[in-house]
Every structure is written in C-alpha cells, then in structure tokens.
Amino acid sequence: MSDEIISYEPATGAVLWRHPIGDVDAEVACARAGWSSWASKPLAFRIETMRRFANIVRQRNDAFTDLIARETGKPIWEARGEVETVIAKVDISVSAYADRTAQRRLEATMGSRIAVRHKPHGVLAVLGPYNFPAHLPNGHIVPALIAGNAVVFKPSEKTPAVGAFLVECFRAAGVPPECIRLVIGGPNEGKALAAHPDIDGLLFTGSARTGLALNRAFADKPEKILALEMGGNNPIVVWDTPDLHTAAILIIQSAFTTAGQRCTAARRLIVDTKLYDPLIATVDKMVGRIIVGEPHANPAPFMGPVIDNEAAEQLTESFLELLTRGGRPIRHLERPVGDLPFLKPALIDVTDIADRPDIELFGPILQVVRVDDFDAAIAEANNTRYGLSASLISQTPALYDRFWANIRAGIVNWNKPTNGASSGAPFGGIGWSGNHRPSAYYAADYCAYPVVSSESESARASIGIGLADG
Secondary structure, eight states, X not given: OOSEEEEEOTTTOOEEEEEEOOOHHHHHHHHHHHHHHHHTSOHHHHHHHHXXXXXXXXXXXHHHHHHHHHHHOOOHHHHHHHHHHHHHHHHHHHHHHHHHSOOEEEXXXXXXXXXXXXXXXXXXXXXXXXXXXXXXHHHHHHHHHHHTOEXXXXXXXXXXXXXXXXXXXXXXXXXXXXXXXXXXXXHHHHHHHHTOTTOSEEEEESOHHHHHHHHHHTTTOTTSEEEEEOOOOEEEEEOSOSOHHHHHHHHHHHHHGGGGOSTTOEEEEEEEHHHHHHHHHHHHHHHTTOOBOOTTOSSOOSBOOOSOHXXXXXXXXXXXXXXXXXXXXXXXXXXXXTTSOOOBOEEEEOTTOTTXXXXXXXXXXXXXXXXXXXXXXXXXXXXXXOOSEEEEEOSOHHHHHHHHHHOOOSEEEESSOSSOOOTTSEEOOSGGGBSSOOEETTHHHHHEEEXXXXXXXXXXXXXXXXXXXX
C-alpha cells in the first residue's frame, strides 16, 4: 500500500502532484485545541479575514485556474469560472450568515427579554468531491469559518492539489493554521475522519452511495451535525416548444457541461412523442459539433475528459449495459484516445427498457424517454429515488405550474438548464440527493446552532401559590 497520494492530469496522464498521506488524529487534535480562540474572535474579525481570503484568491487567479484545469481536465474557461465562484462565495456567505443567523431580541414579562443568538459547533470535517474541487468544499468551509468553527478538510484523492492550494489561500489570508487543517488521503482517511470522535459534525459532497453509508454511520450520533449533498438522476422534460434549436442548447448544457460530471446534470431527457424526431435530430446534430479536448486547447473545447480511466471504463460498461437491456443507441459513447479518459457525448433511447436502472451515470451519457402525455412525463421524471434537479422546457405557463407542483426535486427550473444553480439561493435535494440540509445560501443553517436565552439585568422572582405559611 502506498504511503502517498499521487495526482495525475486526466488530459495527459502526467503526474501533477504527490504528497504523503496525512494523520487524521493529529489534524483533528490540532483543530480541537485551536478552534475556541477563533470562535471567540468578533464576527467582524472573521468576516474581514474571509474578505482577505477572497483577495488572495483573486491575486492567485491564474495559477489557481491552471491548477484546476490540469487536475480535473475541465477547460480553462470553466476552471476560471470555478475560481470566480470561490471569490464570490465570501460576500454571499456574509449576507447569508446575517440573514439566516441574525441575533433577535423579544420583549418578555417583568422587563426581561428573550435573546436568540447562534454558536458554532466546534470542529467540522469537510469531505470534498473531485468535480468542483475548489468551489464545493469552499461552499462549506467559508460559512463554517465565518460562524466560528475550525475545519478539517479532506479533498478527494483525485484532486488533492487543488485542495491544498485552497487551504494555503485561507492560511495566507490569516486564518489560524490550527483552524483550517488539511488531510491528504484516500477512502480510508475519509472514513477515519468521518468516524472520528472529536469532530462535531461532517459536511459532505459526493456520491449517494457514500452519503447513505455516512447517514447510517451517524444514526446513533444525534449530537453531531451531518449535512449531505449527493447526486441526482435528473430529468429534463421538453414539451410544446417551437424553438428546437434553443431546446437543444439547453439540453446539451444540462447533460454535457463538465463532461456530465455535475450532480445537477441532466441524466434523462423526457420528450413528447410528437416532438421526438425533430428534437432528437437537432440535439444529435449539435452534439456532433461539440469539441472535446484538453484544457488549454485552441479552439477552446466545450468539455474535457472525465476524471480518470476508471471513471471512463465504468461509464463505458454502463452504456453497454443499457444496450444489452434494450436501449437504442442514437449516438454511441466513443473513447477517442484509448489510454486517456476522453469520452464523446452519448445519446441512447431507453424507452423500451422495462426496468430502467435508477442510477447516476456521472458522465456524458444522456438517456432519452418518449412519452405520450404530460402526466406520463411527470410520472417518468419522478421515477427515481433521487430528487436534486429537474427542468421543464415549455412555452405554456400552466404546464410549468403543474410541473412545479408535482415534481419531486429541490431545484425546479423552467426554460433553463438543470445545472448552474445560484449560490445566492439554497442548494439541495430530497430522497437520495440529500438529507434536508441544503447548502449554498442555507449553509449558514448547519454551521451554527441557535441558542435561546431568557435574560434580565436583575434577579426578580416570586412563588405565588403552592407554599405553606412560613
């Protein structure tokens, strides 16, 4: 067993970064020893530190962008957008903390008052994913630090260099080193961190399989906060739209941005039978124009490789499994460079598969289902244990009203892609997509807990009944 983590560039196979595996016990102990001094700082001090962090990231934008692109394989334009979201997260989190955890005072009897304030949990563990290795963990870390917690962060073993860069930016901004700890490691270190008795909570972004395991592991730990942000088998429904070109663009943006490696990516296209032939022809033609290439290529690619060869092989096997079950290929999943994880987007009609697998195909595969009426479209969209994102493309407001009222998802869009949710709003889902702890703007909710105090400047009390004469 290796005693170090090695990161490879998906687009080239070259070694990008290597580092010894960390010591979970030592990192948690350091955070436990130091968090209270950070929590005792004034809120204004912590906010000012976060603003310095945003400035540090802004100063290092080019280097950060290049590192994200190299380690994930995503195009430069997309990596740069991820860095911008890291910067923007600070102002959003400051506003969210003021809004969601504002101090409140209520008048009570006898000149006293009721005060509502919030306290940090203490030491929070953060487990980050590889698809947005800076943006998504940062969405937990910034609000956690603003609230006064210490953070022990374990990035994905597939994108550790970006995680280390992010932590260095926090420390350069003045976050005490003991309050932002980094654990480099693989699944074993992730499990050890999640199970550590000295953490006060876990903030997780990743697969439903891991999230379900964490939910079971925390079942007898009600004293610890657990926020799960998992994946989705997300539907995009197309109905009564005359603009097939725009619909195709929205479908492609939903299904194939980030090479399909977004938890909000469209996995299933559900389409009115009457629109099927012209819509699929339009989508297929546009998919054929998608440029797949390495991050720095010119012209700029729409999508890069998936994260590694293992992911590419799993996706290929999943596509073949759909074929064996009766799926009809519209566009095959091609692997143009055999020893690197580049994939060309795939379309497959799965209407005739009786028992369609309810899984998250985390890559550029879009399944198509034909239906004859709108009720069937909603039923098909809800035919999943997940419930993260859903989108309707339609020109009829009444249909959107029906869609919104009946769809089971935490993000419901109209004439917009399934992905690209705003950080200024809550982000989360139901079912196997989360545990009702939405992140983004609502992350403040799970980074601090409310404390209610009944207060009076002088002690006054009486017992008016139930005492014998003295």
